[in-house]
Amino acid sequence: MAKTAMITGASSGLGAEYARQLSAMGADLVMVARDREALDDLAAALRTRHGVGVEVLAADLLEPRQREKVERRLTDPGRPIEMLVNNAGFGLPLAFERNDIEDEVRHLDLHVEVPMRLSHAALGPMLARGHGRILNVASVAGFTPRSTYGACKGWLISFSRWANAAYAGRGVTMTAVCPGFTHTNFHERAGLPPGKEGVPDWMWLDARTVVAASLRDAARGKAVSVPSAKYKLLVTASRLAPARLVARAAATGR
Ligand SMILES: NC(=O)c1ccc[n+]([C@@H]2O[C@H](COP(=O)([O-])OP(=O)(O)OC[C@H]3O[C@@H](n4cnc5c(N)ncnc54)[C@H](OP(=O)(O)O)[C@@H]3O)[C@@H](O)[C@H]2O)c1
Numbered sequence: 001m002a003k004t005a006m007i008t009g010a011s012s013g014l015g016a017e018y019a020r021q022l023s024a025m026g027a028d029l030v031m032v033a034r035d036r037e038a039l040d041d042l043a044a045a046l047r048t049r050h051g052v053g054v055e056v057l058a059a060d061l062l063e064p065r066q067r068e069k070v071e072r073r074l075t076d077p078g079r080p081i082e083m084l085v086n087n088a089g090f091g092l093p094l095a096f097e098r099n100d101i102e103d104e105v106r107h108l109d110l111h112v113e114v115p116m117r118l119s120h121a122a123l124g125p126m127l128a129r130g131h132g133r134i135l136n137v138a139s140v141a142g143f144t145p146r147s148t149y150g151a152c153k154g155w156l157i158s159f160s161r162w163a164n165a166a167y168a169g170r171g172v173t174m175t176a177v178c179p180g181f182t183h184t185n186f187h188e189r190a191g192l193p194p195g196k197e198g199v200p201d202w203m204w205l206d207a208r209t210v211v212a213a214s215l216r217d218a219a220r221g222k223a224v225s226v227p228s229a230k231y232k233l234l235v236t237a238s239r240l241a242p243a244r245l246v247a248r249a250a251a252t253g254r
Contacts, residue, residue: 003080004030005022005028005029006084009032009087018215019054021215027052028055030081031055032059032061035058071118071121075121085134087137091190091192092107096148107149111149116159119134123172134174134175135218138154138176138178139180140234143239160174160175175222177218179231182206
């Protein structure tokens with residue numbers, strides 16, 4: 001188990017669940033997000049419950065100065081980070097042509113530029129030590145045509161496949177985590193209340209199962225983790241089905 005894990009987007013949803021599960025396994029944490037109060041509350045609870053060290057690093061990853069603070073923490077030689085979970089993200093409420101283009105650029109930055117920069121910062125020290133794990137929280141949307149969200153997540157999947165093959169032999173693995181619809185604050189924050197998007201109940205996963213499955217897959221050094229049997233089946237079917245059918249099915253929800 002990683003001695004110290006950094007998790008971005010640790011104030012809510014999947015990131016908070018990574019914090020709960022990794023600290024229960026004995027890992028110290030560095031928790032990153034903008035909402036300092038939410039991070040402080042969770043950090044205090046985890047310190048008490050599991051006796052681990054938890055650092056709170058409040059930062060808006062879209063602000064270069066604040067992001068650089070996080071990069072510096074990743075490269076601090078005296079306080080090594082053995083696991084990085086690139087998880088912070090948000091959804092956009094409208095169709096591409098109706099979204100504000102600046103919102104689209106921020107969305108692209110948080111889902112692609114930020115994990116690329118943080119992975120780059122983490123990788124140098126991890127390779128020098130000969131071990132480390134990076135998890136990139138992508139999505140099953142990365143396997144199908146699904147607006148800029150699917151495109152960003154597809155980038156993360158492709159990057160993780162390449163990096164895992166390139167660096168596993170030197171002790172560093174990279175895993176793209178590809179959940180389906182998961183109960184978190186994601187949909188509500190994007191202005192899309194969960195359960196009201198025409199997504200049937202059976203398609204929803206809970207964060208606990210997603211995080212546990214992804215940590216098992218990352219420990220095995222897998223490049224891609226698709227939590228739950230039903231989404232594994234859907235991903236396989238999407239590879240075999242005609243492109244037009246896949247595009248129509250992918251238009252369900254957001
Ligand atoms: N829920 C799903 O159905 C689903 C499915 C597949 C993939 N995912 C992916 O899972 C990841 C986590 O999302 P979630 O579902 O757990 O949603 P969530 O509950 O809304 O959590 C998103 C996290 O990202 C952080 N964040 C957002 N903007 C940030 C910024 N500029 N700087 C720093 N942190 C920022 C938020 O913290 P602050 O607001 O405190 O900054 C929050 O902790 C995302 O990458 C998402 O694309 C979600």
